[in-house]
Structure formats: C-alpha cells, structure tokens
Amino acid sequence: MFPELNNLLNTTPDKAEQGKLTLLCDAKTDGSFLVHHFLSFYLKANCKVCFVALVQSFSHYNIVGQKLGWNSGPCAFEAGVGTTELNPWPWPLFLSPLGHHHPRNSTLACEAQAWASVLLARYCAHMRRLGGISLTVARERGQLVFLEALKSSVDIFFQTPSEPQPLQFLREASAGDLRPLYAFVREALKPGDDEEASWRPPVLLVDDLSVLLSLGMGAVAVLDFIHYCRATVCAELKGNIVALVHDRGDAEDEENDLLLSGLSHQSHLILRAEGLATGFCKDVHGQLRILWRRPSKPTAQRDPSLTYQYKIQDKTASFFAKGLSPAVL
Amino acid sequence: MAAAAKATCGAGAGSPGSVAAAADRSSATSFQRRGPRAGGADGRGPRLVSIAGTRPSVRNGQLLVSTGLPALDQLLGGGLAVGTVLLIEEDKYDIYSPLLFKHFLAEGIVSGHTLLVASAKERPAGILQELPAPLLDDSYKRELEEDECNHKTPESNVKMKIAWRYQLLPKIEVGPVASSRFGHYYDTSKKIPQELLETAKWHEFFLPEKSSSPLSTEPCHLTHGYMKLLEFIKNIISEEGFDGSNPQKTQKSILRIGIQNLGSPLWGDDVCCTETCGDRHSLTTFLYVLRGLMRASLSVCTITMPTHLIQNKSVTARVIHLSDTVVGLESFIGLEREANPLYKDYHGLIHIRQIPRLNNLICDESDVKDLAFKLKRKLFAIERLHLPPDLSDSVSRWSKQDVAGSARQPGLGCGGMAEGARHLDF
Numbered sequence: 001m002f003p004e005l006n007n008l009l010n011t012t013p014d015k016a017e018q019g020k021l022t023l024l025c026d027a028k029t030d031g032s033f034l035v036h037h038f039l040s041f042y043l044k045a046n047c048k049v050c051f052v053a054l055v056q057s058f059s060h061y062n063i064v065g066q067k068l069g070w071n072s073g074p075c076a077f078e079a080g081v082g083t084t085e086l087n088p089w090p091w092p093l094f095l096s097p098l099g100h101h102h103p104r105n106s107t108l109a110c111e112a113q114a115w116a117s118v119l120l121a122r123y124c125a126h127m128r129r130l131g132g133i134s135l136t137v138a139r140e141r142g143q144l145v146f147l148e149a150l151k152s153s154v155d156i157f158f159q160t161p162s163e164p165q166p167l168q169f170l171r172e173a174s175a176g177d178l179r180p181l182y183a184f185v186r187e188a189l190k191p192g193d194d195e196e197a198s199w200r201p202p203v204l205l206v207d208d209l210s211v212l213l214s215l216g217m218g219a220v221a222v223l224d225f226i227h228y229c230r231a232t233v234c235a236e237l238k239g240n241i242v243a244l245v246h247d248r249g250d251a252e253d254e255e256n257d258l259l260l261s262g263l264s265h266q267s268h269l270i271l272r273a274e275g276l277a278t279g280f281c282k283d284v285h286g287q288l289r290i291l292w293r294r295p296s297k298p299t300a301q302r303d304p305s306l307t308y309q310y311k312i313q314d315k316t317a318s319f320f321a322k323g324l325s326p327a328v329l
Numbered sequence: 330m331a332a333a334a335k336a337t338c339g340a341g342a343g344s345p346g347s348v349a350a351a352a353d354r355s356s357a358t359s360f361q362r363r364g365p366r367a368g369g370a371d372g373r374g375p376r377l378v379s380i381a382g383t384r385p386s387v388r389n390g391q392l393l394v395s396t397g398l399p400a401l402d403q404l405l406g407g408g409l410a411v412g413t414v415l416l417i418e419e420d421k422y423d424i425y426s427p428l429l430f431k432h433f434l435a436e437g438i439v440s441g442h443t444l445l446v447a448s449a450k451e452r453p454a455g456i457l458q459e460l461p462a463p464l465l466d467d468s469y470k471r472e473l474e475e476d477e478c479n480h481k482t483p484e485s486n487v488k489m490k491i492a493w494r495y496q497l498l499p500k501i502e503v504g505p506v507a508s509s510r511f512g513h514y515y516d517t518s519k520k521i522p523q524e525l526l527e528t529a530k531w532h533e534f535f536l537p538e539k540s541s542s543p544l545s546t547e548p549c550h551l552t553h554g555y556m557k558l559l560e561f562i563k564n565i566i567s568e569e570g571f572d573g574s575n576p577q578k579t580q581k582s583i584l585r586i587g588i589q590n591l592g593s594p595l596w597g598d599d600v601c602c603t604e605t606c607g608d609r610h611s612l613t614t615f616l617y618v619l620r621g622l623m624r625a626s627l628s629v630c631t632i633t634m635p636t637h638l639i640q641n642k643s644v645t646a647r648v649i650h651l652s653d654t655v656v657g658l659e660s661f662i663g664l665e666r667e668a669n670p671l672y673k674d675y676h677g678l679i680h681i682r683q684i685p686r687l688n689n690l691i692c693d694e695s696d697v698k699d700l701a702f703k704l705k706r707k708l709f710a711i712e713r714l715h716l717p718p719d720l721s722d723s724v725s726r727w728s729k730q731d732v733a734g735s736a737r738q739p740g741l742g743c744g745g746m747a748e749g750a751r752h753l754d755f
Contacts, residue, residue: 211617215614248646
C-alpha cells in the first residue's frame, strides 16, 4: 500500500468506501503497481478479498505484498514464520521457479530451506519494522480467496477435472462464458458463518480483465461478468470491485476498447496510469490520472480530473505534481 | 574506460563502436566485467545454487540463466529468469533472429541443460547441427582480441611470460566438459563440436511428424499444432521431473525450450494470413498455458515469432503482453538505411520492448534505449548505437544535412526519412 496514493484518494484502510467499482487502467506502461496497492490496502482494511489473479503466480503477489510496508499494526510476517512449513519459499526465492511450492523432500527444497533459515531471522527483524502483508497468512485465515489462474489453467488443460472449474471456458471448443467464474466469486465472498462475520465488506480484485479477452472471451461476456459481480458484490454485499484493464490505444483492439469504455461508463473511480508522452525517464515512471465520478453531485461541483506523476521505488511509490519531480527540482 | 579501450585495441580504435565493444566485454582489458562476475557465479562455482549455468538475481532472488549473449543478459537485468518466456520478434527476412535463437540453445548445451527444440519448418536435429561453437575458457579471450583488432602488430601476439614452466602444462581441452560459467561467447563462423552435441540431452518436436497422431484430450479451440506442443512440453516436464514433483535422479538441470517461428502459417495458425480470422485466440491461449507451465517448473522458453506478419495489430499487442521478456530485431537489410553512413557499423537495431517485473514493483530497465547489433566475423555483438565521428573535412554540406535529418528519429521506420530530407536533385 502506498500511503501517498491514499492521501491523493483521500482514504485510509479504516474508512474504505463501500459499493464502489474502481477501474484501473494502464496505457503504454505497467499498471500492476496499482493492483498491489489495492490488494494490500483491502487486506489491511480487514476486508474479505477475492483475488482473481490471471497474470502472475501467487508467490509474486505474496512477495510484493510483503515489500509494501505499512508502519502500523502488527506484523503479518511474524505470524507467517510458523507457516513456512507449508511454504518453503518465504522470501529468498533463490531456487523457486516463480512461486512453485516444492515438495519438502526434494533436495532443491532442502538446500533452500537451510539457506532460508539463515536469512529468516534477519528478515523477520526487518519485516517487523516495516510490517508488510503476507498473503499466505491472509489465505490461511480465510481472509483471502486466491484464484491462481496460471496454475488452474494448466490443470484444466491437462487433467479432466471432476467438478466445473472457474476457468472452464478454456476447455470448451465453442465460445464459453464466464458463469463458472462468477459462481466462484459469489461463493468466495458469500457472507458465511460466525467467524467470518468479523471481516469487513468483501472486495473483488481482478488482475487483469484484458487477459480474459486474450483467452477467447468476448468483451460483452466480460462486461456481463462484471455486471453480475457488481450486482452481487457492490449492491448486495455492499463491497467493492477493483479491476485492471489495459488500454492498447494504438493497437486497434476493438474488443479491448469496447471493454474499456463499457467499464469506464460504470465505474465510480478511474485510475489511469500512462507512460510519459516524452518517452522513457529514469526518475519519472509515468503519470497517474484520477477521475472521480460521483453521479450524485451536480456538474459544477464535480471534482476535476487530477493528474500526478509518479515514481515507483523498490517498496513504495511516490507521487508528485506534474513537473515537480525531486530529480528535476 | 575509453582510454583503456583504445590502448587495448590499438589501431582499431578509430571506429566509434569499439569503445562500447571493449566496455561490453572488458575481459580483454584490465577492467572487471560488472555483470556476471559480480554475481559470484563464475569460475569458483556458485555458493548456493548448484545448477550449472545459472545464478541468482541480485535484485529479486530469481534464478537466472543466460541467453547466450552476455551483452543481452545485461540489458535484460542479468539474464532470463527461470520460469519465464522470452519472445524474439523476428526481423523482416528472418536472418538474425535464428542467430539469437541458436545462441540460446548453444548456451544450454554448454551449460549442460536439457533442450527441447520445437519447429514446424526444419528438423530440430538440423538446427542443433548449426549451432555456433562456444569460445570456452582461454580461447574466447584470444578470439575476442582477434576479432577486435584484426590488424594488430606482431608484438602484441607475444604472450607475457610469468613463469615459463606453465607453458609445458597441457592445455585444457575444449571437449565435452560442461562449463559452469554464466554466459559464454560464441563463434558464429564455426559449428558446435560434435562431442558437445553428443553429450547434450535434447528432445525434438517437429510438427509434421507429430501432427498425425490424435490428441489425447478433448478438442478445444486451440489449434491442433499448439495443442500437441503443449502436451509434449507438459510430458517432458513431468517425466524428467522439472516440475519438482519427483526429485530428479540425475544432476539438477534446467529445461531450455526453444520454439521457432511460432505463429507462422506452418503451425496451422492463420493470424498471419487474415486480419479477421475466427481463430485468433489460439496463439494467445497457447502463450497463456505455456506461461502457466513455465511458472511451475525449472524451465525457460525462447520463442521467435514473425510479428511483422501478424495482420491484426491487436493480436501482436496481446502476444507481447502475455510474454515476459520481449526483444525485437530490426535489420537494415533491404532498407534505405542500409546505405546510410550513420548505420554503416551496424546490421540492425535491437529493441528491448518489455522486461518482466518479477517479485518486484519495478524492473531492471537499462537507461540505454538506442541499441544496435552487428554480426562481426565471428561474434554477434550488441552495442549502444553511436553516431560515427565526422572525421573528414571534405564531406559536402548536403550529405551532412541528409544524415542529420535521418538521424533525428532513428527509432522510427524508414518512412520517417522521406519527409525530413529535402530531395532536390539540382
């Protein structure tokens, strides 16, 4: 979570809004840092999160989440130390092929485990100061439901699944639909029994919707999916939806343009990360446009669209007004 | 650095590229190479990782393998992370992209990795025969120097003698010994020695041979050839234990997958033929499942793809997005620029289009964006694009203007030149 972005959006995890659809959009740059921000933001806010991760593996999100520090509250990683038995790759992924859970008997895992234990003590102290978010812990506590689509797509392709999978459409010869995925989301966020009652309103996070188009879904099917999710998550459960879509401006991708404009039409807040028009810069990675859409307000009072430039650092991102990069001043 | 490079290269220092060239592989000078050696994964052998030809990334802890071109490794943030896909956008006539492809495979053989070569055009066995010869240990320094300054004085050939008795020791044979060093240089003028090929472990996927057999799974909307290839890769990964499901009996290794001309009509895909083909999700779905396979195994994949043939631009954008690292080649052959004095030292431009962000918010992006490649007598070199110095006084004014006009936008296509320069014939 980037505190500076929270300031810009005038929000904190304690007073997260409800019933909103936030559209993340990136053009000529990579907007995944926004996804990481909202993931740790809502986990910190004690919301129940359903994360449909279509792009990267679990461990990628986990490690980045641990890096995004937040200087208050108990350290989630401390609780995570006990769980390294389940995940032999807590942090020093020297050998992990990108987030694969190795069986513990393999020699590879043993070597890494020995090395990991050396680093672990030092790392724990470090993390205690920073206090990152551990997705492993969140998942075990039942706060996070994580759909690792990369993994399940391989399973769907090569094994005959017994029950319908969320990404069942990959297997179907004709154009399938996203109904199984919607059923998965609804099931995951369904307000459950006593112990889950402590979670705050649910959140659906999708990274990213453009991948669904690449996998053969039509834009209309994806829009339908989001519409159903809005009805369930935003309206019924008073939760939030955050979704990332790429803007491939010059690629003449009609389906993607349709999806983007359809979602822009529905969303309450649009965060648009753009690469600089002047090209690559070492000190400014891009600009972020914040577009509030509050239909309740009359036009005259509506907040104007705000543009900031940003620089992503190793563990956080800094935002500044246009042209006021510390490197320039 | 420049002074040192000049001193080493002697008379060859007149060409501007040689400075960068020497900086790139400064093993010829007294400077230490920054990339591979800083990782500590050379020579003495890595401390933690016991897989040959790999080293951990300093930045994000990923296990890296070399592309076979140390200069490219550096541009990509140290190398290719295990579990990722490198996409090489082929140049227009497909001349230089096979070279990159072969370097990648040859590096696998030298490092003792297992290879999986897939092609629809030529037999993988034939591709392997054509791999460039590695310049191992001592010999590569000598070859580098030779390539650097072809016309050197005879004195420079005389080796400095520290202790004469070492000369009597037998030279280390360039034989079937797998080298554990990270990244090697290759001699493109020679073929890889047969002994090395014989020791290598490799699997081949030749589409015309495989396409006849029926699929074991139900049909889905994926093109037949892609489905077969995915099945094949999946089988190799699970049979040889690259997914960690069963501990590998033999020495731990990396699976290097090379797929040639993916997306071309030979694969049964029609993205190159029509713009509005019904089956345009085949390629992207294939890449997605491939990424899923890679992420869960000790393997790394290089794909060459004729992206300039793909009719629908949106497919290209999606393909790039579904690959991890993307490198584009743009050769000057057949272009007006070939004759341009600006580019006389180079054979083409190389574009680093995408570098993955793995376990990290940011990626290792190099500051240098203008890169060019050239195929020297023996080496394939990637360098920073330099403008040649204007040495002669006799250059007439109009040609200078012409060069400057076209130099303004080196990144754009050849169409950009026509408007800038005033073509007056009198």
